[in-house]
Amino acid sequence: MSTAAVDYARQNQQRFLSELKDLLRIPSVSTLPDHKDDVRRAADFVAAEMKRIGLEHVEVIKTEGHPLVYGDWLHAAGKPTALCYGHYDVQPPDPLDEWKSPPFDPTERNQNLYARGAVDDKGQMYMHLKALEALMKTGNGKLPLNVRLLIEGEEEVGGESIAAFVREHPDRLKSDFALVSDTEMFAPETPSLCVGLRGMCYTELEASGPMTDLHSGVYGGAAPNPFEALARIISKLKDESGKVLIPHFYDRVQKPTADELKAWDHLPLNEEHYRKTEVGSKVLTGEPGYSVLYRTWARPTLEVHGMPGGFTGHGAKTVIPARANAKVSMRLVPDQRPDEIWKLYNEFVQSIVPKGIEVKIKQWNVADPIVVSTDNKYIKASAQAMHDVFKKDTVYIRSGGSIPIVADFEKALKIPSVMMGFGLPDDNLHAPNEKFHIPNFYRGIESIIRFFQIVGGAA
Amino acid sequence: MSTAAVDYARQNQQRFLSELKDLLRIPSVSTLPDHKDDVRRAADFVAAEMKRIGLEHVEVIKTEGHPLVYGDWLHAAGKPTALCYGHYDVQPPDPLDEWKSPPFDPTERNQNLYARGAVDDKGQMYMHLKALEALMKTGNGKLPLNVRLLIEGEEEVGGESIAAFVREHPDRLKSDFALVSDTEMFAPETPSLCVGLRGMCYTELEASGPMTDLHSGVYGGAAPNPFEALARIISKLKDESGKVLIPHFYDRVQKPTADELKAWDHLPLNEEHYRKTEVGSKVLTGEPGYSVLYRTWARPTLEVHGMPGGFTGHGAKTVIPARANAKVSMRLVPDQRPDEIWKLYNEFVQSIVPKGIEVKIKQWNVADPIVVSTDNKYIKASAQAMHDVFKKDTVYIRSGGSIPIVADFEKALKIPSVMMGFGLPDDNLHAPNEKFHIPNFYRGIESIIRFFQIVGGAA
Numbered sequence: 001m002s003t004a005a006v007d008y009a010r011q012n013q014q015r016f017l018s019e020l021k022d023l024l025r026i027p028s029v030s031t032l033p034d035h036k037d038d039v040r041r042a043a044d045f046v047a048a049e050m051k052r053i054g055l056e057h058v059e060v061i062k063t064e065g066h067p068l069v070y071g072d073w074l075h076a077a078g079k080p081t082a083l084c085y086g087h088y089d090v091q092p093p094d095p096l097d098e099w100k101s102p103p104f105d106p107t108e109r110n111q112n113l114y115a116r117g118a119v120d121d122k123g124q125m126y127m128h129l130k131a132l133e134a135l136m137k138t139g140n141g142k143l144p145l146n147v148r149l150l151i152e153g154e155e156e157v158g159g160e161s162i163a164a165f166v167r168e169h170p171d172r173l174k175s176d177f178a179l180v181s182d183t184e185m186f187a188p189e190t191p192s193l194c195v196g197l198r199g200m201c202y203t204e205l206e207a208s209g210p211m212t213d214l215h216s217g218v219y220g221g222a223a224p225n226p227f228e229a230l231a232r233i234i235s236k237l238k239d240e241s242g243k244v245l246i247p248h249f250y251d252r253v254q255k256p257t258a259d260e261l262k263a264w265d266h267l268p269l270n271e272e273h274y275r276k277t278e279v280g281s282k283v284l285t286g287e288p289g290y291s292v293l294y295r296t297w298a299r300p301t302l303e304v305h306g307m308p309g310g311f312t313g314h315g316a317k318t319v320i321p322a323r324a325n326a327k328v329s330m331r332l333v334p335d336q337r338p339d340e341i342w343k344l345y346n347e348f349v350q351s352i353v354p355k356g357i358e359v360k361i362k363q364w365n366v367a368d369p370i371v372v373s374t375d376n377k378y379i380k381a382s383a384q385a386m387h388d389v390f391k392k393d394t395v396y397i398r399s400g401g402s403i404p405i406v407a408d409f410e411k412a413l414k415i416p417s418v419m420m421g422f423g424l425p426d427d428n429l430h431a432p433n434e435k436f437h438i439p440n441f442y443r444g445i446e447s448i449i450r451f452f453q454i455v456g457g458a459a
Numbered sequence: 460m461s462t463a464a465v466d467y468a469r470q471n472q473q474r475f476l477s478e479l480k481d482l483l484r485i486p487s488v489s490t491l492p493d494h495k496d497d498v499r500r501a502a503d504f505v506a507a508e509m510k511r512i513g514l515e516h517v518e519v520i521k522t523e524g525h526p527l528v529y530g531d532w533l534h535a536a537g538k539p540t541a542l543c544y545g546h547y548d549v550q551p552p553d554p555l556d557e558w559k560s561p562p563f564d565p566t567e568r569n570q571n572l573y574a575r576g577a578v579d580d581k582g583q584m585y586m587h588l589k590a591l592e593a594l595m596k597t598g599n600g601k602l603p604l605n606v607r608l609l610i611e612g613e614e615e616v617g618g619e620s621i622a623a624f625v626r627e628h629p630d631r632l633k634s635d636f637a638l639v640s641d642t643e644m645f646a647p648e649t650p651s652l653c654v655g656l657r658g659m660c661y662t663e664l665e666a667s668g669p670m671t672d673l674h675s676g677v678y679g680g681a682a683p684n685p686f687e688a689l690a691r692i693i694s695k696l697k698d699e700s701g702k703v704l705i706p707h708f709y710d711r712v713q714k715p716t717a718d719e720l721k722a723w724d725h726l727p728l729n730e731e732h733y734r735k736t737e738v739g740s741k742v743l744t745g746e747p748g749y750s751v752l753y754r755t756w757a758r759p760t761l762e763v764h765g766m767p768g769g770f771t772g773h774g775a776k777t778v779i780p781a782r783a784n785a786k787v788s789m790r791l792v793p794d795q796r797p798d799e800i801w802k803l804y805n806e807f808v809q810s811i812v813p814k815g816i817e818v819k820i821k822q823w824n825v826a827d828p829i830v831v832s833t834d835n836k837y838i839k840a841s842a843q844a845m846h847d848v849f850k851k852d853t854v855y856i857r858s859g860g861s862i863p864i865v866a867d868f869e870k871a872l873k874i875p876s877v878m879m880g881f882g883l884p885d886d887n888l889h890a891p892n893e894k895f896h897i898p899n900f901y902r903g904i905e906s907i908i909r910f911f912q913i914v915g916g917a918a
Contacts, residue, residue, distance in 0.1 A: 031772065031773060031774035031775060031776065032772060032773065032774070033773065091776055091777075092770070092772055092776055094770070094772070095672070098671070098672075156775075156776075157774055157775060158775065184677075198676060200676070200777075202775045202777070209740050210738050210739050210740050211738070211739025211740070212557070212739065212887065212890050212891065212892075213554070213557075213887075213889065213890035213891060214737075214738065214889075214890060215860060215888040215889040215890065216762045216764065216788060216790070216889075217657060217659070217790055217858070217859045217860030217861055218643075218755065218858065218859050218860055218884075218888065219737075219738060219755060219859070220755065220760040220761075220762050220790050220859060221701065221745045221746070221754035221755045221758055221760040221790070221859065222733075222738065222743050222744065222745050222751050222754055222755050223738045223740060223743070223744065224740050224741075224742070224743075224744045225744075225762055225763055227693070227763035227764070227765070227766060227785075228693060228694075228697065228762070228763050230690070231689070231690040231691075231692075231693035231694045231763065232690075232693075232694045232699065234686070234687060234690035234691075234694075235687075235690045235691045235693075235694040238687065240691065240813055240814075242680065274681075278673075278678070279669050279670070279673065279678060279681065279682045280669050280670025280671065281668050281669050281670070281682060281683050281815045281816075282683075282814070282815050282816075282817065283683070283814050283815045284681045284682070284683075284815065285681065285682065285683045285684075285813075285814065285815045286680045286681050287680070292680075292681045295680035295681055296677065296678060296679065296680045296681050299680055301679040301680040302679075303675045303679045303684055303687070303777075303779055304684055304686035304687050304690065304769070305675065305686070305769050305770045305775075305776060305777065305778050305779075305780070306686070306768065306769030306770040306771045306776070306778075306780070307686060307766040307768075307769065307771070307783075308771035309765065309766075310763070310764050310765030310766065310786070311551070311553070311764045311765040311786060312765045312766070312767035312771070312786075313490065313491065313551060313553070314490065314491065314492070315490035315491075315616055315823060316490060316615075316616060316617065316661045316764075316786070316788070316823035316824055317490065317550060317551055317615075317764055317765070317786075317889065318550075318659075318661070318762075318764065318788060318860075318889055319764050319765075319889050319890065320762055320764075321764070321765070324766075326686075327769070327770060327771075327775070327776075329675060329775070329777060331675070331676055331679050331680070354699055354744075355699075355741070355742050355744065356740045356741050356742045356743065356744045357740075357741075358741065364774060364775040365775055399676065399677065400676045400677050400678070400679060400680065401674060401676030401677055401777075402676055425677075428671065428672075429674040429677065430672065430673075430674040430675075430776065430777055430778050431671050431672035431673060431674065431778065432671065432672060433671075
């Protein structure tokens with residue numbers, strides 16, 4: 001396979017990578033208010049790039065939170081319209097001291113590009129732009145299909161603004177399918193299409209006990225301790241086997257189809273290798289009777305992410321803190337409903353609060369779980385495109401992660417999402433030393449070029 | 460009661476307070492390495508003051524940790540020798556945003572002096588110096604008894620250096636009794652002598668699960684979560700009633716004497732008032748069947764102070780952290796032994812570590828529990844002195860806190876400690892808005908003058 005657009009992409013690889021590094025240098029951490037201006041700078045960067053490559057109606061759209069970036073090119077009469085989605089915001093980089101090179105100083109090592117956001121999602125979002133650039137430059141300023149791009153800056157904090165925008169502007173976003181590159185491949189050299197995502201309900205428990213921090217010597221034995229209360233609550237939310245204990249939590253959980261389960265059994269996953277190289281713990285955990293893929297793709301779970309409050313410095317401080325928090329999230333699977341789970345969770349937590357303690361529960365974000373039918377021409381075209389580039393059959397997988405907008409595209413725009421992702425399992429998403437495998441950045445661009453050519457009937 | 464020394468102290472109250480403020484401005488936080496120089500500055504301040512008031516052999520003694528400050532005056536032939544103990548280090552001031560005035564900018568409000576260390580222990584330690592100054596200035600440069608002062612800078616971090624010094628230099632510290640002002644009065648206007656302290660075993664659990672921080676979507680359901688493990692461990696260390704579940708934990712716990720229990724019943728403690736005004740929680744907690752005083756003075760307990768690790772910022776970060784810690788301490792009562800408890804705790808914690816998790820346990824500090832006999836002439840003299848100043852009977856109380864050096868004085872020097880404290884229950888020790896009630900600062904100085912006069916036979 002070789003076309004003018006692919007040749008162009010190959011000739012410009014170094015420049016594409018260099019541009020991506022410029023974007024990665026912007027610390028657009030959406031959850032931290034201090035980085036608001038950086039998030040805006042990243043939006044401006046994306047908008048400028050859209051204009052440069054020839055997209056039209058480019059706009060940085062203000063929202064209640066961080067801005068959206070929109071651009072389109074709609075002159076391929078009679079051809080399908082793609083809605084390209086990505087996000088330019090990133091997770092916080094902490095713990096900083098575990099990064100081998102600074103998170104916002106993109107560094108190449110062993111064919112990998114290390115930086116916060118390298119693969120999630122700046123690098124993958126940028127592939128769309130570069131594929132469109134290549135098609136435009138080698139197609140006399142024309143594309144083989146119509147495209148709209150909608151890039152958000154709040155994916156890592158729940159994506160409320162884009163969800164509202166999609167619900168409110170279905171006509172402005174009218175498309176035939178969405179292209180989302182925010183997932184990963186099953187394994188190196190294994191082209192993968194993601195057809196399922198877990199949903200999310202991210203909460204924070206705020207426990208309060210004494211009215212002020214107390215001396216643990218003077219008051220220990222009389223004052224309620226909010227950390228102890230949270231420990232007790234957390235240990236009752238999930239049992240040691242990994243089963244969530246919230247009543248009715250599993251009521252709507254659907255089994256994957258027999259075909260899907262059979263296909264997963266054929267995926268090259270060695271659980272012992274996965275344990276050693278990806279997780280690195282003594283043993284794997286989770287519900288007995290389910291495989292790793294089943295547990296992480298199609299079973300819900302509950303995790304604790306951090307417990308702010310009290311004394312966290314070096315050494316000893318003898319305090320019974322007035323308050324302690326716990327960041328707790330649940331991953332959901334079809335057909336669990338985030339609002340229903342939120343309600344069940346609230347009721348159950350409040351029913352197990354130890355005496356003397358008050359718990360308030362905050363909701364940070366929610367996302368619907370999703371499955372996409374593989375019986376769809378865009379999914380098929382995408383599988384074909386990746387096969388052409390990687391010279392291997394494309395496998396259908398799910399992801400345990402959440403991309404809330406996919407459910408919004410389905411609900412508000414009635415379109416399926418093609419989740420072509422080029423991350424790798426060891427890319428350290430949301431963790432120190434996040435990276436993007438540089439050959440995958442290039443093959444991702446070529447796959448998208450090819451995908452658009454097939455969809456546009458130009459291949 | 461009026462003597463020249465007391466008159467002198469009354470005439471110089473404003474200056475004494477002003478000098479104390481200078482000392483309180485030095486942020487001598489012993490647990491934070493960044494404050495090492497401040498701790499040293501506080502030691503120098505104390506040494507300079509000892510010299511200024513006429514003490515001899517004044518020395519800032521280097522240790523493995525923060526320095527000791529020593530001074531003496533030993534020319535009262537045939538009279539008893541007092542060993543005055545105090546500490547010039549303080550607890551960390553966090554959470555900073557809950558202070559009404561900055562912790563190291565001493566501020567007077569409603570007859571209280573607000574600052575970190577105001578009552579614990581700079582203000583109380585300073586009373587000794589000012590009592591000695593008053594006696595010296597009004598006694599032709601002589602004191603009614605012999606005194607040694609030994610002031611440390613590591614009380615808030617376990618006091619290892621002073622403990623070693625006391626064990627290694629019993630001859631240099633030869634005295635008849637120790638005077639310790641690092642406790643509180645039972646209630647306002649209630650002169651109190653503390654005759655019992657709880658011991659301490661302060662630990663930090665370090666739980667590790669995955670080899671690196673993991674995305675909770677991708678790995679949730681397969682990777683062990685160290686916060687969940689700590690929650691499970693903590694919930695098994697103590698039951699909901701407040702009973703510690705470590706096997707053999709209570710084996711050596713002694714009941715207070717019937718006389719002591721009877722005396723406590725007569726102390727003016729209204730548990731509902733205590734709950735409302737001191738603790739401020741919905742209900743009090745702790746072992747059923749024991750009064751608040753019994754629980755906090757003579758029953759051991761276990762508390763969690765903070766759980767560092769993971770994501771503690773604003774908002775949502777979907778991480779399964781590689782590591783999570785928990786700061787856990789136990790307060791001990793006679794005859795529990797810290798080294799034995801440490802061993803039982805270690806064995807029990809390791810026996811309940813959830814699968815997939817490794818836990819290392821660090822020991823931050825330990826202290827022996829203590830009871831002092833009330834049948835002692837120095838205790839009696841002290842009770843008399845406070846009665847003379849406050850015009851009320853002195854009550855015998857215990858403290859739930861720990862002053863490790865008191866056990867060391869008993870073991871290495873074979874001397875009892877007179878714990879004359881002038882703090883108040885609402886002084887916010889170890890918490891934001893720590894304060895010292897200014898009239899108690901002045902009455903404390905007068906009580907110590909009077910005590911030294913009685914002991915020296917000058918009254």
